[in-house]
Amino acid sequence: MPESQPDTPGCFGAFGGVYVAETLQPALEQLALAWQSIGRQQQFRDELAELLATYVGRPTPLYRAERLGEKYGCGIWLKREDLSHTGAHKINNTVGQILLAQRMGKKRIIAETGAGQHGVATATVCARVGIECVVYMGSRDIARQAPNVYRMRLLGAQVRAVDSGSRTLKDALNEALRDWVTNVDSTHYAIGSVAGPHPYPQMVRDFNAVVGKECRQQIQQVLGKMPDAVVACVGGGSNAIGIFHPFIPDRQVRLIGVEAGGQGIESGEHAAPLAGRAPAGILHGMRTYVMQDDHGQIMATASLAAGLDYPAVGPEHAWLRDQGRAEYVAATDSETLAAFDDLCRLEGIIPALESAHAIAHAKKLAGELGADGQIVINLSGRGDKDLQTVAEAAGIDIQS
Amino acid sequence: MSALATTFAQGTGRTLLVPYMTVGFPQADSTVALMDALEDAGADIIELGVPFSDPAADGPVIQRANDQALANRASLTSALAAAASYRDGGGKLPVVLMGYANPFLRFGPARLARECNQAGVSGVLAVDWPAGDPDELGAATGEEGVDRISLIAPTTPEERIASIAAKSSGYLYYVSIKGVTGTGKASHSEALAAAAKIRKQTGLPIAIGFGISTPQDCAALAAGFDAVVVGSCLVAAAAAAGSTSAAASAIGKIVSEMKAALQ
Numbered sequence A: 001m002p003e004s005q006p007d008t009p010g011c012f013g014a015f016g017g018v019y020v021a022e023t024l025q026p027a028l029e030q031l032a033l034a035w036q037s038i039g040r041q042q043q044f045r046d047e048l049a050e051l052l053a054t055y056v057g058r059p060t061p062l063y064r065a066e067r068l069g070e071k072y073g074c075g076i077w078l079k080r081e082d083l084s085h086t087g088a089h090k091i092n093n094t095v096g097q098i099l100l101a102q103r104m105g106k107k108r109i110i111a112e113t114g115a116g117q118h119g120v121a122t123a124t125v126c127a128r129v130g131i132e133c134v135v136y137m138g139s140r141d142i143a144r145q146a147p148n149v150y151r152m153r154l155l156g157a158q159v160r161a162v163d164s165g166s167r168t169l170k171d172a173l174n175e176a177l178r179d180w181v182t183n184v185d186s187t188h189y190a191i192g193s194v195a196g197p198h199p200y201p202q203m204v205r206d207f208n209a210v211v212g213k214e215c216r217q218q219i220q221q222v223l224g225k226m227p228d229a230v231v232a233c234v235g236g237g238s239n240a241i242g243i244f245h246p247f248i249p250d251r252q253v254r255l256i257g258v259e260a261g262g263q264g265i266e267s268g269e270h271a272a273p274l275a276g277r278a279p280a281g282i283l284h285g286m287r288t289y290v291m292q293d294d295h296g297q298i299m300a301t302a303s304l305a306a307g308l309d310y311p312a313v314g315p316e317h318a319w320l321r322d323q324g325r326a327e328y329v330a331a332t333d334s335e336t337l338a339a340f341d342d343l344c345r346l347e348g349i350i351p352a353l354e355s356a357h358a359i360a361h362a363k364k365l366a367g368e369l370g371a372d373g374q375i376v377i378n379l380s381g382r383g384d385k386d387l388q389t390v391a392e393a394a395g396i397d398i399q400s
Numbered sequence B: 001m002s003a004l005a006t007t008f009a010q011g012t013g014r015t016l017l018v019p020y021m022t023v024g025f026p027q028a029d030s031t032v033a034l035m036d037a038l039e040d041a042g043a044d045i046i047e048l049g050v051p052f053s054d055p056a057a058d059g060p061v062i063q064r065a066n067d068q069a070l071a072n073r074a075s076l077t078s079a080l081a082a083a084a085s086y087r088d089g090g091g092k093l094p095v096v097l098m099g100y101a102n103p104f105l106r107f108g109p110a111r112l113a114r115e116c117n118q119a120g121v122s123g124v125l126a127v128d129w130p131a132g133d134p135d136e137l138g139a140a141t142g143e144e145g146v147d148r149i150s151l152i153a154p155t156t157p158e159e160r161i162a163s164i165a166a167k168s169s170g171y172l173y174y175v176s177i178k179g180v181t182g183t184g185k186a187s188h189s190e191a192l193a194a195a196a197k198i199r200k201q202t203g204l205p206i207a208i209g210f211g212i213s214t215p216q217d218c219a220a221l222a223a224g225f226d227a228v229v230v231g232s233c234l235v236a237a238a239a240a241a242g243s244t245s246a247a248a249s250a251i252g253k254i255v256s257e258m259k260a261a262l263q
Helices: A022-040 A042-056 A066-072 A090-103 A117-129 A139-144 A146-154 A169-182 A200-223 A238-247 A315-323 A333-347 A353-369 A384-393 B003-010 B031-040 B060-071 B076-088 B101-107 B109-119 B136-143 B158-166 B188-199 B215-221 B232-240 B244-262
Strands: A015-019 A062-064 A075-080 A108-113 A132-138 A158-162 A187-189 A229-233 A254-262 A280-283 A285-289 A326-332 A374-379 B016-022 B046-049 B095-099 B121-126 B150-152 B172-175 B206-209 B227-230
Touching: A015 A315, A022 A042, A022 A090, A022 A169, A022 A200, A022 B150, A022 B158, A042 A090, A062 A200, A066 A075, A066 A333, A066 A353, A075 A200, A090 A108, A090 A117, A090 A187, A090 A200, A090 A238, A108 A117, A108 A169, A117 A132, A117 A146, A132 A139, A132 A169, A139 A146, A139 A158, A146 A158, A146 A384, A158 A169, A169 A187, A200 A238, A200 A315, A200 A374, A229 A238, A229 A353, A238 A254, A238 A315, A238 A374, A254 A333, A254 A353, A280 B101, A285 A315, A315 A326, A326 A333, A326 A353, A333 A353, A333 A384, A353 A374, A353 A384, B003 B121, B016 B031, B016 B060, B016 B206, B016 B232, B016 B244, B031 B046, B031 B076, B031 B244, B046 B060, B046 B076, B060 B232, B076 B095, B076 B101, B076 B109, B101 B109, B101 B121, B109 B121, B109 B136, B121 B136, B150 B158, B158 B188, B172 B188, B188 B206, B188 B215, B215 B227, B215 B244, B227 B244, B232 B244
Parallel strands: A075 A374, A108 A132, A108 A187, A132 A158, A229 A254, A229 A374, A254 A326, B016 B046, B016 B227, B046 B095, B095 B121, B150 B172, B172 B206, B206 B227
Antiparallel strands: A015 A285, A062 A075, A280 A285
16 A cells, blocks of 8 residues: 555545635645645744643543443543543644644634534634634534534634535535635635645644554553554544554554444435445545535535534545545444443543544444454543533433 | 637627526526526626535525525536527527536536537536646546636736646636625726736636626726626526516626626
């Protein structure tokens, strides 16, 4: 298998590329050049490392989930990204992109957000460096992730509701692209996933790969060997690629991405382009697998987890799947809620619903691997933002 | 010579008027009647918008038209059918399909080019599918003699203009504003300067679109451009009309006023 790096036009095999309106093409070239030059400077890297250590709280621990492992019947390790500042892996990327944008002379940051984790991470770093921040969020997601909306506003960001289309993550991305094309000179668009046109899939991966680099060392220290599998949830796929990437050369380690199975793949009500075998398409500047109808219209997706509610997937995941290097499966909403419960009750950890998808699959995988199996799960975020959703699913009104 | 090239050649010395209309809008069966109205009002080329669920380069007016068209079950297939039926009914103007990459890709570039040819569609403009290297869409359209129209933006550097022009045919479409359709107002002086800059790199005709909504805009830009594309103001007028015939007369009136301003 060739190295997992994009080629000159920014493609991973048949996936990726730069499929955007002409107005944005030069800005993307400029960003790719800046990332190549500034991103390699020692001073930039030192500043990033310093912020990751003292502000984000890296390295995050790798935690042995003993009681969960006992219940599921194998060794389970959690990479605790939920303990990062702002409660998810997303900040690794926003710290990097905003430092880069500042050096590029940009005066304004825009972002899209689904669950609100990337929006909060962006608003946080913008507050930290003192730069204007506008976050686009689907109005449906605003309703189901209210605590994160308020957090962004407390941090001084402007949250703009997006009422078009399905009013979720994909529509927030469209609206952010519209803002960017209008304000391209002053503004940096901080995409929150390993999605979008080149250089985002590569750049966002590189910023998140710190998760996998730490984890690869940590697991070898405690186990004295490689794990059997690394499992992570996949919407656009940033936390998954972040933990997978350093393990790609370790062929004996299975890399498993867990997509949002919603009501089940067969129901059609899901957000699992890879597990659901969606055809290849072009969306949001990239060529990748996209859930769409026979006419090429993008389909509405369905997931309890706003952060996974996205009809496409980062191009490197599409490529890793086709290369056979990573596997992609789905966990349904109900499997996810059961796993959420398990982690709360057995480990005292309230996970994000997104991350709970990875836990749900680990339960199935444990049965396959047996008692000697060792699974690393990227616990990509914490679940405070999801309490309302989980209570509603259980028929409980937490307001009264 | 392609139909578009012939139209520009015959129109030498004047600026052509290119109205845009979303297919399957406002009603599912409106399109052919609206195309006839555009021709009667003096249009030179018709851009048919292929609806897409995620039109990231469009402002609110065309976004809503896309949503309505999709609710009316419009698609690339119905755009090709409308073009063919316009042609069968004696329609004479060249037709260009303007849309987003995914419906074109899903349909298949080779099949698209072939069916454009059969339906009498002269060119294809895919907003988010730049002519790369290799150019899958351009190879297919070239095979069938269908023009592949590309966008040039205010941000496009000069050296890139030449390479885009080399992979394009029919005309180049200059996007007059940094922004989405129907939201800004083109600066006439900047646009005319851009036209001069583009002409140094290519002999292709140059159209201007985005941010053009009045006969005054058309008259002011005629000096620098071979064609003026008008979209959102027509779509808004069609949206406000209660029926296909009301929409036809509303857009016909706007187009004939613009046509007069260009003469």
